[in-house]
Amino acid sequence: MNLLVATDRSFDSCLKCTACSSSCPVAAVLPDFPGPKQCGPDGERLRLKSRDFLDVALKYCTGCKRCEVACPSDVQISDIIAQAKVKYGEDKFRLREFLLSHTDLMGALTRGSADLVNKLTGTSVVKFAMDKTLGIDRRRQFPAYARQSFRSWYKQVEEKQHIYARQISYFHGCYVNFNAPELGQDLVTVLNAMDIGVKLLAKEKCCGVPLVANGFHKKARSHAEFNTRACHTALKQGSECIVSTSSSCAHMLREDYPAMLGQSEQQVHEHIIFITRFLSHEFQLGNKPEMKPVRLKVGYHSPCHLIRSRGVLHTLNILREIPGLELHQLDSNCCGIAGTYGFKKENYTTSQEIGQPLFDQIEAGEFDYIVTDCETCKMQIEMSTSLQVLHPVTLLAMGMSRGK
Amino acid sequence: MRRMEADVVVIGGGATGASVFRDCSLRGMQAILVERGDIASGTTGRNHGLLHSGARYAVTDSHSARECISENKILKQIAGHCVEATDGLFISLPEDGLDFQQQFMQGCADAGIHAQELSPKQALQLEPAVNPALIGAVRIPDGTIDPFRLTSATILDAREHGGALLNYNRAEGLLIEQGRVQGVRCRDLRNGEQFEIRCQAVVNASGAWCHEIMEYADLSVDMYHSRGALLIMGHRMNGMVINRCRKPGDADILVPGDTVSVIGTTSTHVGRDELETLEVTADEVKTLLQEGSKLAPSMLDARILRAYCGVRPLVAESSSGGDRSISRGLVAIDHGEQDGLPGLVTITGGKLMTCRLMAEVATDKVARLLNISVPCETASRPLPGAHLPEPIGRKMRQGQSRYRLPDSSLPNSIAGSAVYRHGDRARSFMQEDDHHNNAVVCECEVVTRGEILYAIETLNARSMSDLRRRTRVGMGPCQGEMCACRVAGLLASQQENGDEVLGSLQDFVNERWKGIRPVLWGDALRESEFSYWVQESLLGLSSLQPEGKAEDNRDLYHEL
Structure with missing residues (x-):
């Protein structure tokens, strides 16, 4: 994402075929949104003429990148729209955007008071207040904070990681650290069973996805520089690669950092891998943890950013290795939450309408669980359906524990 | 034979x-304008769209320079919705040296053109697209002008003051009786009907074709037809006009016009018999790119939409030198005085910039013939639509847009584009809750259904290409691929003759193709393939044509 470099010129290659607009989940449910073609390549030509021709409706873009997947001309549509949001947006500080996007800061602030915060964000009074004062929709369920962060749990297992023959580093991200340390724990279990030790980066900051989505680009860039340095050090200290269990973090680290920071650190960015790609490769080479049949029927939901990173196949590959698993691939349909997008009051309805076909399919499927790689997809599906959502790594760990 | 009467018949629907x-x-005369094609379909529509400051002529032709700066100021006042005061740069590259810049500054001072010398760094700051190798720059009040809309708004004003426009009518002869011109014999080219217009004066404003009208009266003029080729880039690469600070040469002006940038021109002599068959050559394209990229290096990897060329109607005054040394000044001839044939005035030479001045000179001559003493008002009276929210040049408040429909909640991409093209007249076709008519028909240039209907009903558009000239429909990157058939449908809903609309759709597609052919590589090639697939393979466009015409279409496409 060329946020601080000169304007992305890929819009010149647009053939006006509208494949992007016909694949846009927002345009399908929101008549006021003119779609990625008009907000992206078409709109960019108008905005270059004069900012007078800005269509403010581009703020409804969720950044799901399905348009970029559809585009036969490799136009970076979603990036063009994201850039336009920054370049032409109001340069005004917004508390809501700040709170929603600074996921690492919020996580750190709730340390030690997770129970209280979870209780508070769950009460209707607080929800009402956040709705009225901040514009965070009161119907939205907040992710619960964990009592113990992943990093502090990790200290217990840090010592024994050295016994494994190979070492990799894990970029856990804000969600695993503050909300879902059990996913990180599952990862350590799975990798250890494959004779791979898990290290953490000396320190990590939010990958920057929510920052970019909410207009904090300078901050995102400084995070990118910080994380790149940390990854660089980890590689130098013997890690084979850096893995991430979040499809969005991984996409940001691997695909958007180079555009943001230039090609000089390409070597580092190339070594950042989404976990299922790593595992699928290992499985193929025969390095597979032992698992017993799980006898579960699950529906797999492919997250938009994993589709964009061409990673869905790898997740399916590893899921197919779990014995006894009845795997159903759900129709490719954005869940609608799009990170922080669905938390905002003005987007709530759009968000839910986008996801409705998915929710219906899930409810009709008689699944035991839904599986997906993305934490915000999980939040959305758990809030909007009656099912619990698991990460593929968690499912692997379940297979292993049943095996024990 | 049908007869009409008027005070004046003007032949030629270009800017002049x-x-x-x-x-x-x-001035109160009953006037009829006769144009064999559509308005602005000749030289007027085939130039750079440069609102000259006159600086280009400051060294070589001081008289033209003065005319330009004076008209420049007038057009900014009366035609705010047809021009953009972008300002321009004259840049010196290392190979040019700075000698010319000194002469240039002096020339500008002499002609009364405000010229400000800038350091290379200042120039790059003002215009990031400029070649960073520059060694000097001068800022001058150049701008951009849309010749189609200027012509259209001018004609609209005339019609609102009693004038009648007859486009697609050809003047086939002059009625000469008792030693004076008393009228024009015309033919309606749509139904072949012949008719006469009786009048007291005829103004021959047919530009590059003015010799043809003069021949009707056995008169002649020594015209020098100079052809210039230009390229249209896919987007607006530069915010300011960029010129080379040297003696006028090939491809030394890059003009940001509307959503695109235009690089030009070349200059070669063409014979009279070649006026109707103008194609841009590969050599011209090469020259334009090579020289143009010295103004703005990013041109080399930018998409090119199309190439076109036009013919300058220069009047040869001497036999020496190439055409760039011939004055671009206007030539007005009262044939009563010059040739003993009263009732005929020829106005030619000149340039788009001076069309209003040319008209003033010509109309003064006509007024003398008709004994009319009403003074010329065109320099101060705004064109229809020219009342924009704020006067040009004054800085807008933060977040305030110059191109906006007051109190409108429509997206600015839609409402702003309509105001940009039609000024305050946009209100007449853009109603707040009229979703049907606010639907976008041409997505590249954001033309709505309402704007198309307005152009048909109010601006005399009769064909697809007429609509393009008035609204920019089909002028974006897809060159009509997506909008052509939508617009044809709208046109057919307003006209009785379906065959005529099909024919005009066919002409439109072929005309777009003609401009793409010289630049058929990269994205333009991909786009053409896709257009062919959509229009031919999917919609079967040529199979819809009336018999006979279908063949032409196939021929053109087969060259792909």
């Missing part, structure tokens, strides 16, 4: 003819 038409109408 339109301006004469307006001037006559404003």
Whole structure:
């Protein structure tokens, strides 16, 4: 994402075929949104003429990148729209955007008071207040904070990681650290069973996805520089690669950092891998943890950013290795939450309408669980359906524990 | 034979003819404009769209320079919705040296053109697209002008003051009786009907074709036809006009016009017999790119939409030198005085920039013939639509847009584009809750259904290409791929003759193709393939044509 470099010129290659607009989940449910073609390549030509021709409706873009997947001309549509949001947006500080996007800061602030915060964000009074004062929709369920962060749990297992023959580093991200340390724990279990030790980066900051989505680009860039340095050090200290269990973090680290920071650190960015790609490769080479049949029927939901990173196949590959698993691939349909997008009051309805076909399919499927790689997809599906959502790594760990 | 009557008949619907038409109408004369094709379909529509400051002529032709700066200021006042005061740069590259810059500054000072010398760094700051190798720059009040809309607004004003426009009518002869011109014999090219217009004066404003009208009266003029080729880039690469600070040469002006940038021109002589068959050559394209990229290096990897060329109607005054040394000044001839044939005035030479001035000179001559003493008002009276929210040049408040529909909640991409093209007249076709008519028909240039209907009903558009000239429909990157058939449907809903609309759709597609052919590589090639697939394979466009015409279409496409 060329946020601080000169304007992305890929819009010149647009053939006006509208494949992007016909694949846009927002345009399908929101008549006021003119779609990625008009907000992206078409709109960019108008905005270059004069900012007078800005269509403010581009703020409804969720950044799901399905348009970029559809585009036969490799136009970076979603990036063009994201850039336009920054370049032409109001340069005004917004508390809501700040709170929603600074996921690492919020996580750190709730340390030690997770129970209280979870209780508070769950009460209707607080929800009402956040709705009225901040514009965070009161119907939205907040992710619960964990009592113990992943990093502090990790200290217990840090010592024994050295016994494994190979070492990799894990970029856990804000969600695993503050909300879902059990996913990180599952990862350590799975990798250890494959004779791979898990290290953490000396320190990590939010990958920057929510920052970019909410207009904090300078901050995102400084995070990118910080994380790149940390990854660089980890590689130098013997890690084979850096893995991430979040499809969005991984996409940001691997695909958007180079555009943001230039090609000089390409070597580092190339070594950042989404976990299922790593595992699928290992499985193929025969390095597979032992698992017993799980006898579960699950529906797999492919997250938009994993589709964009061409990673869905790898997740399916590893899921197919779990014995006894009845795997159903759900129709490719954005869940609608799009990170922080669905938390905002003005987007709530759009968000839910986008996801409705998915929710219906899930409810009709008689699944035991839904599986997906993305934490915000999980939040959305758990809030909007009656099912619990698991990460593929968690499912692997379940297979292993049943095996024990 | 049908007969009409008027005070004045103006032949030629380019910028000059339109301006004469307006001037006559404003002075109270009953005027009829006869144009064999559509308005602005000749030289007017085939130039750079540069609102000259006159700086380009400051060293070589001081008289033209003075005319330009004076008209520049007038057009900014009366035609705010047809021009953009972008300002321009004259840059010196290492190979040019700075000697010319000194002469240039002096020339500008002499002609009264405000010129400000800038350091290379200042120039790059003002215009990031400029070649960073520059060694000097001068800022001058160049701008951009849309010749189609200027002509259209001028004609609209004339019609609102009693004038009548007859487009697609050809003047086939002059009625000469008792030693003076008493009218024009015309033919309606749509139904073949012949008719006469009786009048007291005829103004020959047919530009590059003015010799043809003069031949009707056995008169002649020594025209020098100079052809210039230009390229249209896919987007607006530069915010300011960029010129080379040297003696005028090939491809030394890059003009940001509307959503695109235009690089030009070349200059080669063409014979009279070649006026109707102008194609841009590969050599011209090469020259334009090579030289143009010295102004703005990013041109080399930018998409090119199309190439076109036009013919300058220069009047040869001497036999020495190439055409760039011939004055671009206007030539007005009262044939009563010069040739003993009263009732005929020829106005030619000149340039788009001076169309209003040319019209004033010509109309003064006509007024003398008709004994009319009403003074010319065209320099101060705004064109229809020219009342924009704020006067040009004054800085807008933060977040305030110059191109906006007051109190409108429509997206600015839609409402702003309509105001950009039609000024305050946009209100007449853009209603707040009229979702049907606010639907976008041409997505590249954001033309709505309402704007198309307005152009048909109010601006005399009769064909697809007419609509393009008035609204920019089909002028974006897809060159009509997506909008052509939608627009044809709208046109057919307003006209009785379906065959005529099909024919005009066919002409439109072929005309777009003609401009793409010289630049058929990269994205333009991909786009053409896709257009062919959509229009031919999917919609079967040529199979819809009336018999006979279908063949032409296939021939053109087969060259792909």
